[in-house]
Amino acid sequence: MPTTIIDGHEIQVDAEGFMTELEEWSEPLAKSLAHQIGLELTDEHWKAIRFLRSDYREQGETATLRRISVVGGIPTKELFALFPQKPAKKLAYVAGLPKPHGCV
Amino acid sequence: MTTTPAPETVESPLVPSFGDVDSGRKLAIICSKGNLDMAYPGLILANAALGEGIETHLFFTFWGFDMINKKTMGDLKFTMLGNTATHLPQGLGGLPGMTAMATHQLRRTIADLGVPDVPEFLQQIVDSGGHLWACRMSADMQHLELDDLYDEVEAIISASDFIEKTAGAQLLFI
Numbered sequence: 404m405p406t407t408i409i410d411g412h413e414i415q416v417d418a419e420g421f422m423t424e425l426e427e428w429s430e431p432l433a434k435s436l437a438h439q440i441g442l443e444l445t446d447e448h449w450k451a452i453r454f455l456r457s458d459y460r461e462q463g464e465t466a467t468l469r470r471i472s473v474v475g476g477i478p479t480k481e482l483f484a485l486f487p488q489k490p491a492k493k494l495a496y497v498a499g500l501p502k503p504h505g506c507v
Numbered sequence: 508m509t510t511t512p513a514p515e516t517v518e519s520p521l522v523p524s525f526g527d528v529d530s531g532r533k534l535a536i537i538c539s540k541g542n543l544d545m546a547y548p549g550l551i552l553a554n555a556a557l558g559e560g561i562e563t564h565l566f567f568t569f570w571g572f573d574m575i576n577k578k579t580m581g582d583l584k585f586t587m588l589g590n591t592a593t594h595l596p597q598g599l600g601g602l603p604g605m606t607a608m609a610t611h612q613l614r615r616t617i618a619d620l621g622v623p624d625v626p627e628f629l630q631q632i633v634d635s636g637g638h639l640w641a642c643r644m645s646a647d648m649q650h651l652e653l654d655d656l657y658d659e660v661e662a663i664i665s666a667s668d669f670i671e672k673t674a675g676a677q678l679l680f681i
Contacts, residue, residue: 405521407520407521407522408520409520409522416521419521419523419524420520420521420522420523421523439520439522440522440523440525467621468558468635469621469622469623469631470621472631473621478634479631479634479635480634480635483634483635483636487528487560488525488526488528488559488560489525489526489558489559489560490558491558492523492525492558493525496523505621506551506554506555506622507551507554507620507621507622507623507628
Protein backbone atom coordinates (compact mmCIF):
# COMPACT_ATOMS: atom_id res chain seq x y z
CA MET A 404 0.00 0.00 0.00
CA PRO A 405 1.33 3.48 -0.83
CA THR A 406 1.73 6.17 1.78
CA THR A 407 1.12 9.84 1.18
CA ILE A 408 1.61 13.01 3.15
CA ILE A 409 -1.33 15.35 3.62
CA ASP A 410 -0.57 18.57 5.51
CA GLY A 411 2.26 16.87 7.34
CA HIS A 412 0.23 13.76 8.23
CA GLU A 413 1.78 10.62 6.79
CA ILE A 414 -0.99 8.13 6.02
CA GLN A 415 -1.41 4.78 4.31
CA VAL A 416 -3.78 4.85 1.39
CA ASP A 417 -5.07 2.59 -1.38
CA ALA A 418 -4.25 3.13 -5.04
CA GLU A 419 -6.91 5.86 -5.33
CA GLY A 420 -5.93 7.69 -2.15
CA PHE A 421 -8.55 6.44 0.33
CA MET A 422 -7.11 5.77 3.78
CA THR A 423 -6.60 2.13 4.71
CA GLU A 424 -5.73 2.40 8.41
CA LEU A 425 -8.68 3.32 10.61
CA GLU A 426 -6.47 4.42 13.49
CA GLU A 427 -4.37 6.85 11.46
CA TRP A 428 -7.40 9.14 11.14
CA SER A 429 -7.90 12.13 13.40
CA GLU A 430 -10.17 15.15 13.35
CA PRO A 431 -7.37 17.56 12.35
CA LEU A 432 -6.49 15.17 9.52
CA ALA A 433 -10.14 15.15 8.39
CA LYS A 434 -9.94 18.92 7.97
CA SER A 435 -6.87 18.51 5.78
CA LEU A 436 -8.51 15.73 3.74
CA ALA A 437 -11.60 17.92 3.27
CA HIS A 438 -9.42 20.81 2.19
CA GLN A 439 -7.84 18.61 -0.48
CA ILE A 440 -11.23 18.14 -2.10
CA GLY A 441 -12.37 21.72 -1.68
CA LEU A 442 -14.54 21.39 1.43
CA GLU A 443 -14.58 23.47 4.62
CA LEU A 444 -16.07 21.40 7.41
CA THR A 445 -19.07 22.76 9.31
CA ASP A 446 -20.95 21.22 12.26
CA GLU A 447 -23.27 19.52 9.76
CA HIS A 448 -20.32 17.91 7.99
CA TRP A 449 -19.00 16.70 11.35
CA LYS A 450 -22.31 15.12 12.26
CA ALA A 451 -22.16 13.03 9.09
CA ILE A 452 -18.47 12.19 9.54
CA ARG A 453 -18.94 11.07 13.15
CA PHE A 454 -21.95 8.95 12.23
CA LEU A 455 -19.99 7.28 9.44
CA ARG A 456 -17.04 6.52 11.75
CA SER A 457 -19.15 5.07 14.55
CA ASP A 458 -21.34 3.10 12.13
CA TYR A 459 -18.23 1.65 10.51
CA ARG A 460 -16.96 0.47 13.87
CA GLU A 461 -20.27 -1.30 14.52
CA GLN A 462 -20.96 -2.67 11.05
CA GLY A 463 -17.50 -3.20 9.61
CA GLU A 464 -18.45 -1.48 6.37
CA THR A 465 -19.00 2.07 5.20
CA ALA A 466 -22.64 3.19 5.31
CA THR A 467 -24.36 4.02 2.04
CA LEU A 468 -26.25 7.31 1.60
CA ARG A 469 -29.45 5.39 2.25
CA ARG A 470 -28.15 4.18 5.59
CA ILE A 471 -26.80 7.60 6.54
CA SER A 472 -30.23 9.12 5.96
CA VAL A 473 -32.32 6.35 7.55
CA VAL A 474 -30.08 5.35 10.47
CA GLY A 475 -27.97 8.49 10.83
CA GLY A 476 -30.93 10.83 10.44
CA ILE A 477 -29.24 13.15 7.94
CA PRO A 478 -31.57 13.80 5.00
CA THR A 479 -30.40 12.82 1.51
CA LYS A 480 -30.81 16.39 0.23
CA GLU A 481 -28.54 17.68 2.97
CA LEU A 482 -25.85 15.11 2.15
CA PHE A 483 -25.83 16.27 -1.47
CA ALA A 484 -25.57 19.88 -0.28
CA LEU A 485 -22.71 19.15 2.15
CA PHE A 486 -20.69 16.85 -0.11
CA PRO A 487 -21.67 17.89 -3.63
CA GLN A 488 -21.72 15.58 -6.65
CA LYS A 489 -20.48 12.38 -5.03
CA PRO A 490 -21.53 12.57 -1.40
CA ALA A 491 -20.98 8.93 -0.42
CA LYS A 492 -17.42 8.79 -1.72
CA LYS A 493 -16.41 12.26 -0.56
CA LEU A 494 -17.79 11.60 2.90
CA ALA A 495 -15.99 8.26 3.11
CA TYR A 496 -12.77 9.95 2.04
CA VAL A 497 -12.96 12.68 4.66
CA ALA A 498 -13.95 10.13 7.32
CA GLY A 499 -10.89 8.03 6.47
CA LEU A 500 -12.95 5.00 5.45
CA PRO A 501 -13.18 2.80 2.35
CA LYS A 502 -15.73 3.67 -0.32
CA PRO A 503 -19.15 2.15 0.40
CA HIS A 504 -19.77 -1.16 -1.38
CA GLY A 505 -23.56 -1.30 -1.12
CA CYS A 506 -25.67 -0.50 -4.20
CA VAL A 507 -28.34 1.48 -2.35
CA MET B 508 -11.17 19.55 -8.79
CA THR B 509 -9.00 18.19 -6.04
CA THR B 510 -5.30 18.60 -5.67
CA THR B 511 -4.22 21.90 -4.21
CA PRO B 512 -0.82 20.95 -2.78
CA ALA B 513 -0.63 21.78 0.90
CA PRO B 514 2.38 23.90 1.84
CA GLU B 515 4.16 21.41 4.13
CA THR B 516 4.03 18.44 1.80
CA VAL B 517 7.26 17.22 0.37
CA GLU B 518 5.57 15.43 -2.49
CA SER B 519 2.26 15.81 -4.23
CA PRO B 520 -0.35 14.14 -2.00
CA LEU B 521 -2.30 11.18 -3.36
CA VAL B 522 -5.93 12.29 -3.34
CA PRO B 523 -8.84 10.48 -5.04
CA SER B 524 -10.18 12.11 -8.15
CA PHE B 525 -13.85 12.90 -7.74
CA GLY B 526 -14.18 14.07 -11.33
CA ASP B 527 -15.12 17.43 -12.73
CA VAL B 528 -17.74 19.47 -10.94
CA ASP B 529 -19.87 19.47 -14.06
CA SER B 530 -18.93 16.60 -16.32
CA GLY B 531 -22.05 17.13 -18.43
CA ARG B 532 -22.83 13.41 -18.23
CA LYS B 533 -26.56 12.67 -18.32
CA LEU B 534 -28.57 9.48 -17.97
CA ALA B 535 -32.10 8.87 -19.23
CA ILE B 536 -33.98 5.82 -17.98
CA ILE B 537 -37.23 4.72 -19.58
CA CYS B 538 -39.29 2.62 -17.16
CA SER B 539 -41.87 0.63 -19.10
CA LYS B 540 -42.65 -2.23 -16.73
CA GLY B 541 -45.02 -2.41 -13.78
CA ASN B 542 -43.85 -5.63 -12.13
CA LEU B 543 -42.17 -5.30 -8.76
CA ASP B 544 -39.00 -7.02 -9.95
CA MET B 545 -38.76 -4.85 -13.05
CA ALA B 546 -39.30 -1.61 -11.12
CA TYR B 547 -36.05 -1.96 -9.23
CA PRO B 548 -33.36 -2.01 -11.94
CA GLY B 549 -34.26 1.52 -13.07
CA LEU B 550 -34.52 2.83 -9.52
CA ILE B 551 -31.22 1.33 -8.43
CA LEU B 552 -29.35 2.57 -11.48
CA ALA B 553 -30.88 6.04 -11.18
CA ASN B 554 -29.84 6.18 -7.55
CA ALA B 555 -26.32 5.03 -8.37
CA ALA B 556 -25.96 7.58 -11.17
CA LEU B 557 -27.14 10.42 -8.94
CA GLY B 558 -24.63 9.37 -6.29
CA GLU B 559 -21.94 9.80 -8.95
CA GLY B 560 -23.09 13.32 -9.72
CA ILE B 561 -24.78 12.41 -13.01
CA GLU B 562 -27.90 14.32 -14.11
CA THR B 563 -30.62 11.67 -14.22
CA HIS B 564 -34.10 11.64 -15.78
CA LEU B 565 -36.68 8.85 -15.50
CA PHE B 566 -39.55 8.56 -17.99
CA PHE B 567 -42.46 6.35 -16.97
CA THR B 568 -44.42 4.85 -19.82
CA PHE B 569 -46.94 2.07 -20.47
CA TRP B 570 -46.88 -0.40 -17.58
CA GLY B 571 -44.14 1.66 -15.95
CA PHE B 572 -46.95 4.06 -15.08
CA ASP B 573 -47.81 1.69 -12.25
CA MET B 574 -44.61 2.87 -10.55
CA ILE B 575 -45.91 6.45 -10.29
CA ASN B 576 -49.69 5.93 -10.18
CA LYS B 577 -50.65 6.69 -6.56
CA LYS B 578 -53.15 3.83 -6.64
CA THR B 579 -50.65 1.16 -7.67
CA MET B 580 -47.13 2.33 -6.81
CA GLY B 581 -47.14 0.84 -3.33
CA ASP B 582 -48.64 -2.44 -4.49
CA LEU B 583 -46.54 -3.70 -7.40
CA LYS B 584 -46.45 -7.47 -7.73
CA PHE B 585 -44.02 -10.18 -8.66
CA THR B 586 -45.14 -13.32 -10.44
CA MET B 587 -43.39 -16.58 -11.24
CA LEU B 588 -45.52 -16.93 -14.36
CA GLY B 589 -43.51 -16.55 -17.52
CA ASN B 590 -40.34 -16.08 -15.48
CA THR B 591 -38.15 -19.12 -15.97
CA ALA B 592 -35.41 -17.54 -13.85
CA THR B 593 -37.22 -18.66 -10.70
CA HIS B 594 -36.23 -22.23 -11.75
CA LEU B 595 -39.51 -23.59 -10.42
CA PRO B 596 -42.16 -25.43 -12.46
CA GLN B 597 -44.23 -22.88 -14.36
CA GLY B 598 -47.43 -24.65 -13.30
CA LEU B 599 -46.80 -23.65 -9.69
CA GLY B 600 -47.00 -19.99 -10.58
CA GLY B 601 -50.60 -20.37 -11.70
CA LEU B 602 -51.82 -21.79 -8.39
CA PRO B 603 -54.03 -19.50 -6.31
CA GLY B 604 -52.04 -17.28 -3.95
CA MET B 605 -48.68 -17.90 -5.60
CA THR B 606 -48.27 -14.36 -6.93
CA ALA B 607 -49.11 -12.95 -3.50
CA MET B 608 -46.59 -15.26 -1.87
CA ALA B 609 -43.86 -14.54 -4.40
CA THR B 610 -44.50 -10.81 -4.02
CA HIS B 611 -44.33 -11.03 -0.26
CA GLN B 612 -41.05 -12.90 -0.38
CA LEU B 613 -39.45 -10.53 -2.84
CA ARG B 614 -40.54 -7.52 -0.80
CA ARG B 615 -39.02 -9.05 2.31
CA THR B 616 -35.76 -9.87 0.56
CA ILE B 617 -35.49 -6.31 -0.76
CA ALA B 618 -36.33 -4.78 2.62
CA ASP B 619 -33.77 -7.01 4.35
CA LEU B 620 -31.08 -5.43 2.17
CA GLY B 621 -32.10 -1.99 3.41
CA VAL B 622 -33.50 -1.09 0.00
CA PRO B 623 -36.67 1.04 0.20
CA ASP B 624 -40.05 0.26 -1.34
CA VAL B 625 -40.98 1.95 -4.60
CA PRO B 626 -42.58 5.19 -3.32
CA GLU B 627 -39.77 5.82 -0.82
CA PHE B 628 -37.16 4.99 -3.44
CA LEU B 629 -38.66 7.56 -5.80
CA GLN B 630 -38.48 10.13 -3.01
CA GLN B 631 -34.83 9.29 -2.41
CA ILE B 632 -34.14 9.73 -6.13
CA VAL B 633 -35.84 13.13 -6.13
CA ASP B 634 -33.98 14.16 -2.96
CA SER B 635 -30.76 13.22 -4.73
CA GLY B 636 -31.64 15.58 -7.57
CA GLY B 637 -33.32 13.14 -10.00
CA HIS B 638 -36.16 14.12 -12.34
CA LEU B 639 -39.38 12.12 -12.82
CA TRP B 640 -41.47 12.49 -15.99
CA ALA B 641 -44.73 10.82 -16.98
CA CYS B 642 -45.60 9.78 -20.52
CA ARG B 643 -48.45 11.74 -22.14
CA MET B 644 -49.82 8.84 -24.17
CA SER B 645 -49.86 6.51 -21.16
CA ALA B 646 -51.69 9.13 -19.11
CA ASP B 647 -54.27 9.53 -21.87
CA MET B 648 -54.70 5.77 -22.27
CA GLN B 649 -55.31 5.32 -18.55
CA HIS B 650 -57.31 8.57 -18.15
CA LEU B 651 -54.91 9.87 -15.51
CA GLU B 652 -53.98 13.46 -14.65
CA LEU B 653 -50.93 14.82 -12.84
CA ASP B 654 -52.90 14.74 -9.57
CA ASP B 655 -53.27 10.96 -9.89
CA LEU B 656 -49.50 10.57 -10.04
CA TYR B 657 -46.80 10.64 -7.39
CA ASP B 658 -46.42 14.22 -6.19
CA GLU B 659 -42.78 14.49 -7.23
CA VAL B 660 -43.51 13.75 -10.90
CA GLU B 661 -42.63 17.06 -12.54
CA ALA B 662 -44.96 16.90 -15.54
CA ILE B 663 -46.75 14.73 -18.07
CA ILE B 664 -44.78 15.17 -21.27
CA SER B 665 -44.72 13.73 -24.77
CA ALA B 666 -42.10 11.29 -25.95
CA SER B 667 -40.56 14.03 -28.10
CA ASP B 668 -40.33 16.37 -25.13
CA PHE B 669 -38.48 13.68 -23.21
CA ILE B 670 -36.09 13.06 -26.07
CA GLU B 671 -35.47 16.80 -26.25
CA LYS B 672 -34.88 17.13 -22.50
CA THR B 673 -32.37 14.31 -22.52
CA ALA B 674 -30.28 15.45 -25.48
CA GLY B 675 -26.83 13.92 -25.25
CA ALA B 676 -27.83 11.52 -22.47
CA GLN B 677 -26.97 7.86 -22.23
CA LEU B 678 -30.22 5.93 -22.35
CA LEU B 679 -31.54 2.82 -20.67
CA PHE B 680 -34.81 1.17 -21.65
CA ILE B 681 -36.22 -1.11 -18.99
